[in-house]
Amino acid sequence: MTSLGxxxxxxxxxxxxxxxxxxxxxxxxxxxxxxxPDWTLRQLAVHVGGAHRWVEHIVRTRATEAVSExxxxxxxxxQDDDPAALDAWLAExxxxxxxxxxxxxxxTAAWTWAWERTAGFWARRMAHETVIHRADAAIAADVxxxxxxxxxxxxxxxxxxxxxxxxxxxxxxxxxxxxxxGRSIHLHATDTEPGLDAEWLxxxxxxxxxxxxxxxxxxxxxxxxxTDILLAFYRRLPPDGGKLEVLGERELLDFWLERATFG
Numbered sequence: 001m002t003s004l005g006x007x008x009x010x011x012x013x014x015x016x017x018x019x020x021x022x023x024x025x026x027x028x029x030x031x032x033x034x035x036x037p038d039w040t041l042r043q044l045a046v047h048v049g050g051a052h053r054w055v056e057h058i059v060r061t062r063a064t065e066a067v068s069e070x071x072x073x074x075x076x077x078x079q080d081d082d083p084a085a086l087d088a089w090l091a092e093x094x095x096x097x098x099x100x101x102x103x104x105x106x107x108t109a110a111w112t113w114a115w116e117r118t119a120g121f122w123a124r125r126m127a128h129e130t131v132i133h134r135a136d137a138a139i140a141a142d143v144x145x146x147x148x149x150x151x152x153x154x155x156x157x158x159x160x161x162x163x164x165x166x167x168x169x170x171x172x173x174x175x176x177x178x179x180x181x182g183r184s185i186h187l188h189a190t191d192t193e194p195g196l197d198a199e200w201l202x203x204x205x206x207x208x209x210x211x212x213x214x215x216x217x218x219x220x221x222x223x224x225x226x227t228d229i230l231l232a233f234y235r236r237l238p239p240d241g242g243k244l245e246v247l248g249e250r251e252l253l254d255f256w257l258e259r260a261t262f263g
Contacts, residue, residue, distance in 0.1 A: 004154050006106035009123035010098040012151060013052070016130040017094035020048065020137050021087050027141040029083060035136045035236045042077075044140070045086055048133045049093045050075035055122045056097040059104050063111045097126060115165050128155045135236050145227070149192045152230045156187065156200065159233060160211050163260045167208040174259040180204050183252055186218035187233070189226035198226050202256075220248035235261075 003009075029042040036044060050069060057063070057072040069075050074093070078085040104110070106120030114121060131147060132155070138145035147155075166173040181204065189198035201216045202209055222229055224244035231237040232244055239253055240246045246253055 003120075003124060004150060006120050006123050007102065009120075009127040010102045012127040013098045013101070013123070013130060014094045016127065016134055017048070017052075017090055020045070020130065020134040021090055023134065023137040023141045023143050024083070024087065027137075029086070031140055033136050033140040035139055041137060041140050042086065044133060044136055045090060046077035048130060049077060049090045051129055052093040052097040052126060055126050056093070056100045058112075059108070059110045059119045059122055060100045062109065064109075065111055066113070067111070094130075101126075115161070124154075124158060127151070128158055131155055132234055132236070135231055135234075139236065145231075147227050147230065149189075149196050149198065149226055152226045153189075153192075153196060153198050155230055156233060159260075160200070160202065160209070164209055174261065176208075177259050178204060178209055178256060179206060181206060182219075184216075184218035184220075185253060185256060186216060186221040187229050188215070188221055188223040189229055190223060191225045218248065220246060220250065220252045222246055222253060233257075233260075 024041060024045060027041055029040060029045070031041050033039045033041060033044050039047065053075050054067065054069050054072050058067055074089075078089040101119050101123045104119040106118060106123065108119040109117060110119050110122065111117060112121050112125075114125075131151060135145050163175050163178070166175040167178065170176070183204040185202040187200040187202070192198040197213045199215045200211055200213055201218055202211045222232060222239055222244060223246075228237055228242065228244050232239045235257055237244070239257065240250070
């Protein structure tokens with residue numbers, strides 16, 4: 001599985017944040033986010049901007065251990081409740097984070113919570129963090145949401161890596177239950193160009209999940225547009241509503257969705 005490249009991810013942090021800001025423009029920032037019901041739209045935006053600043057601090061300081069977000073200046077959002085202040089704060093944080101990541105380069109060592117401790121990990125993670133939370137904002141603001149196919153496909157790859165990492169490292173994570181041979185899930189995007197391999201086979205093994213790109217028979221298949229598959233897999237859309245369809249054992253897909261969580 002190949003990544004999109006460090007500079008591409010840095011560009012996406014800024015570009016996806018700009019799109020997020022466009023979703024917030026004119027929206028009721030006090031409205032509840034349906035896909036993150038503990039948050040208002042403003043709180044969602046502050047979460048994203050705070051994550052950007054937290055990562056910027058980790059990479060800029062070359063942190064070698066976990067950093068509490070409370071120790072990082074500015075993560076709590078702008079003091080001014082004016083939407084324009086929030087917009088400027090989001091833009092500034094994304095630009096600073098992308099700039100620090102770009103200057104560091106992908107191989108620079110920095111603490112992460114994951115399998116790879118580099119600035120490159122954070123560039124990819126923050127790009128996809130922003131992609132998914134932009135969907136939350138778009139759903140709350142009732143505006144159109146689209147993602148470039150190669151970015152959506154890479155977000156699915158990264159999500160599968162996160163689920164496998166949770167299985168291997170956290171004995172209390174529900175993802176550890178996604179085991180046992182003979183069961184599999186097929187993701188089948190129906191709207192991508194021939195040059196992009198946007199199908200996945202996810203197999204349940206005794207040691208955890210494995211996956212590969214390609215078209216293969218499975219216990220259950222989730223079929224539809226790539227962006228919708230991404231959002232369903234991240235539990236932002238129902239798996240059999242709208243343009244998506246489930247073929248095969250729906251119970252296995254539900255079993256996955258209930259246990260493959262993040263945060």
